[in-house]
Amino acid sequence: MGCATCSNLRTSSLILPWRPSSQILLSSLPSKLRLPKLGHMNLVRHNLVARNAFGFDENDSFNGFPITPNKLFMQEAIGAEYGEGFETFRPDGPLKVDVDFLNDRLQEGFLQRIRYAMKPDEAYGLIFSWDNVVADTRALKLNAWKRLAHEEGKKMPENGDVQRLMVYAGADHVLHKFLLWDESESERERLKHRFSQLYYGNLLELKEPMEGLREWLDAVSTASIPCAVVSSLDRRYMVEALEQMGLKKYFQAIVTEEDGMESIAHRFLSAAVKLDRKPSKCVVFEDDPRGVTAAHNCTMMAVALIGAYPAYNLVQADLAVAGFNELSVINLRRLFANKGSTFMDLQKQIVEKSPPKRKLTIDTIL
Secondary structure, rough: OHHHHHHHHOOOOOOOOOOOOOOOOOOOOOOOOOOOHHHHHHHHHHHHHHHHOEEEEOOEEEEEEEEEOHHHHHOEEEEOOOOOOEEEOOOOOOEEEEEHHHHHHHOOOHHHHHHHOOOHHHHHHHEEEOOOOEEOHHHHHHHHHHHHHHOOOOOOOHHHHHHHHHHHHHHHHHHHOOOOOOOOOHHHHHHHHHHHHHHHHOOOOOOOOOOOOHHHHHHHOOOOOOEEEEEOEEEHHHHHHHHHHHHHHOOOOEEEHHHOOHHHHHHHHHHHHHHOOOHEEHHHHHHHHHHHHHHHOOOOOOEEEEOOOHHHOOOOOOOOEOOOHOOOHHHHHHHHHHHHOOOOOOOOOOOOOOOOOOOOOOOOOO
């Protein structure tokens, strides 16, 4: 890039282990659960057995990792509706980084242009959303809700449509609207905390990624196309889960909760910076229409995976596929074939002026 102004935006670090400066020990279960004494003791004993079975210790941590509430079960904003980005800090003050800024400052240098002319695939950057693109988190969340209902002696809705909505709704909404558990605020916080424990326990036992993903990552790795994965998970859980599935080697960058991004679009922009690719050369893999919109707000291409949402909800995507098995590197080239770096720029419609029609006259001979 050769620009001192944007030198701080690049990063040579790939996937580094996250080391917390201090561990936050969460409070234990509330002492007053408004239950009979015997029931309270049985509930505490039951939860202790369940936590130990999943690997949680007496400090509510999993295998040494403290469980902390985050944005995992909240709906994030789309972001970048007007091309706005995020703020980064430099020695001379804060710097606002938006979509146009990154497309301008992350231009290829002279040697890079020569290399990309010989190997055009390397100019692209691939950004994968974690939920239902890298890992089937729908099954993990649904299983966590079922286990929580079983532990609490509550009924779980059996309707498939209701269960599908539970997967995408926030924890508060699920507890109040779907499960109809009218609990006090302290009890609701305990239930959300326990749900987080169950979800993370399922996550760290995950062994297989989405079908076809490993083969697709092998193909893009052979073509030397850099990849990033974005999520609202904590970095330590993300790295551990990627290692469990054997996918860590494929991702040159990750964006997690520690990066402090406030919207889906900001995560995509942060991933573009870490990959050293301008946004207009990145392709986002998503399963959610909101993620597709965020990608387009960042001037990125969007490939949608049909499954969580039907195809008619993903028509705004540049390409919609049923699975990674349908993709090839040629698909990436075709996405950019007719659009180049200005595919999101407003274009003026050229109206050709047609020549005036000749008036025909008929001479009448009397």
